[in-house]
Amino acid sequence: MTGRGWRAGAGYRLLVSALRRQRRGLAWILLWSVLESVPPLLSGLLVSVAIDGFLAGDVAGALGALGLFLGAAVVGALATRQVFPWLARVVEAVRDSFVVATVTGALTDAVQSSGPSDTAGVARLTEHVQSVREVLFAVLRIVRQIAFTVVAALIGLCLLAPVVALGTALAVGLAMAVFLVRMPKLAATQKTVLLAEEKVARRAGAVFGGIRDVVACGGERQAAGDVGRAVNDHVRLSRRLAVATSSRMVVVFLGGQLPLLALLAAAPWLLVGEHLSVGELVGAVTYLTAGLEPALRRLLEVLATWGLEMGVSVARLGEGFAPGDGARPATGGVPAPGRMSLTAEALTFAYSPHAAPVCRDLGFRLAEGEHLAVVGPSGTGKSTLVSLLAGLLPPTRGRVLLGDTPLGDIADGELRRVIGLIPQEAYVFAGSLRENIGYLAPGAGAGEISAAASAVGLDELVARLGGLDVTLGPEGAELSHGEAQLVALARVYLSPARIVILDEATSALTPDEEATAEAAFTARGGTLVVVAHRISSAVRAGRVLLLDGDTAVIGTHDELVQLSSTYADLVGHWRHDAMSAAT
Numbered sequence: 001m002t003g004r005g006w007r008a009g010a011g012y013r014l015l016v017s018a019l020r021r022q023r024r025g026l027a028w029i030l031l032w033s034v035l036e037s038v039p040p041l042l043s044g045l046l047v048s049v050a051i052d053g054f055l056a057g058d059v060a061g062a063l064g065a066l067g068l069f070l071g072a073a074v075v076g077a078l079a080t081r082q083v084f085p086w087l088a089r090v091v092e093a094v095r096d097s098f099v100v101a102t103v104t105g106a107l108t109d110a111v112q113s114s115g116p117s118d119t120a121g122v123a124r125l126t127e128h129v130q131s132v133r134e135v136l137f138a139v140l141r142i143v144r145q146i147a148f149t150v151v152a153a154l155i156g157l158c159l160l161a162p163v164v165a166l167g168t169a170l171a172v173g174l175a176m177a178v179f180l181v182r183m184p185k186l187a188a189t190q191k192t193v194l195l196a197e198e199k200v201a202r203r204a205g206a207v208f209g210g211i212r213d214v215v216a217c218g219g220e221r222q223a224a225g226d227v228g229r230a231v232n233d234h235v236r237l238s239r240r241l242a243v244a245t246s247s248r249m250v251v252v253f254l255g256g257q258l259p260l261l262a263l264l265a266a267a268p269w270l271l272v273g274e275h276l277s278v279g280e281l282v283g284a285v286t287y288l289t290a291g292l293e294p295a296l297r298r299l300l301e302v303l304a305t306w307g308l309e310m311g312v313s314v315a316r317l318g319e320g321f322a323p324g325d326g327a328r329p330a331t332g333g334v335p336a337p338g339r340m341s342l343t344a345e346a347l348t349f350a351y352s353p354h355a356a357p358v359c360r361d362l363g364f365r366l367a368e369g370e371h372l373a374v375v376g377p378s379g380t381g382k383s384t385l386v387s388l389l390a391g392l393l394p395p396t397r398g399r400v401l402l403g404d405t406p407l408g409d410i411a412d413g414e415l416r417r418v419i420g421l422i423p424q425e426a427y428v429f430a431g432s433l434r435e436n437i438g439y440l441a442p443g444a445g446a447g448e449i450s451a452a453a454s455a456v457g458l459d460e461l462v463a464r465l466g467g468l469d470v471t472l473g474p475e476g477a478e479l480s481h482g483e484a485q486l487v488a489l490a491r492v493y494l495s496p497a498r499i500v501i502l503d504e505a506t507s508a509l510t511p512d513e514e515a516t517a518e519a520a521f522t523a524r525g526g527t528l529v530v531v532a533h534r535i536s537s538a539v540r541a542g543r544v545l546l547l548d549g550d551t552a553v554i555g556t557h558d559e560l561v562q563l564s565s566t567y568a569d570l571v572g573h574w575r576h577d578a579m580s581a582a583t
């Protein structure tokens, strides 16, 4: 097994090896299946003997044939009863094999990755195991029975009327060929539906699990939009699957109804030419109407729904844990320190396919350790851009690279450890100040926590509250907005993040407090991106990115004052605000 559990294809290998270990059970199932097929094998033959007997006046012979028919039905029923315990044994044993492999994969994954374990992934996989169990049972119970019925009816028909059997076998073969040709497309559609279902579960699970954070960060609209998009995708794909599976009616017609229509059309010729007796004709019709057509219809129904579902679930299990949205596996790792540049390439993003893009074809590169201020009038997309840079929003077009790796290729947990984004609405949870500050650095010692608190300017608050171990109420109700922002800043300061993004995260601090906090992050090392709302903050940055509707300009503060009238206006406006605040 690899670090991320077992891979695609492994699910099928496990299924085959688990079934191989159940050879004895499968042999018993085969034996009882043969006996179970006695009624469909003999039905047409016995009906034909009975009818021809009655027509010829041989009532005793005809009644004898009907008696045999009854006896065959009893044998079939007894055999069906015997099949069930063996089915249960085989299916439960296979289920056990999958559970062992799934749990082992999950444990291996948890031990090998240093991040939190993917409990939602375990739940998802156990759901797939349950699905494999149910569908395997259904397939072995129904598909097996139907397949034996089809074969028995064809053999019976062959004994009764070889010409009809030949035509029917050709039609059934053609129907199955059409079905098999369509199978890969159906399987692919079924897989997209399953992935979409998982995506809904994952998105909704993440939102419900972090509902306090979502509310605290004012992210309700974004969270609802995320879940809504996943639900809409699921609905659209389910509709597509329904249309695709309904095409199996053509297959039922080809294999089940076409031979019957042909037989009825040829009946006058068959009877007049004495190719078949009346009894044989009715017997052949019995095979087609009571045996083949319903069996074929059921077989296709089961294969097209449960069979596909099982196939997809087994393959999905083999892929182990689905990273991201399951659409694309995380293939890249986080680059080594010194190579963590952040690059936007032709970055375009719109909140919906019909909405105007918030940013369009944006391109720039931040070297590791740079300090960038993002500025612009309200609503020009500053928060959207930093969410894209943090990998919280997927670009509509273009990409964001960490080093040479697109953010979409990096596992979520790793990305979150490397890039820390602090929103304007700081989140403080019920617990001690120490727990709040150390939350993203579980191994941090007391000295490191105190140092982080001092660095961002929390000493005064710590003194006022009476130490780091004082317990804060829900959502830090006793803290001012600025104090809560300082706690959030200290938390990310102490975290392992190499790229820190402050999205107006110092808006409630005084200019001096803001300068202290930003200086702390500059001294800490790593890249700093600040959505600035004061001139001082932009002046401190090495470069400034101005978002102004459709245009974006990047340069030093002095360059932008020369280059952009919007920036010059913004600076004037900030200076005026700062002077008014000072007087």
Ligand SMILES: Nc1ncnc2c1ncn2[C@@H]1O[C@H](COP(=O)(O)OP(=O)(O)OP(=O)(O)O)[C@@H](O)[C@H]1O
Binding pocket: 221, 222, 225, 351, 358, 376, 377, 378, 379, 380, 381, 382, 383, 384, 385
């Ligand atoms: N979740 C969302 N769904 C749809 N539209 C959104 C969403 N979030 C933001 N927008 C829209 O995208 C545009 C850019 O918003 P954004 O918050 O990124 O701008 P901003 O420059 O950070 O604004 P401000 O300075 O006022 O915080 C706005 O028109 C906003 O209405």
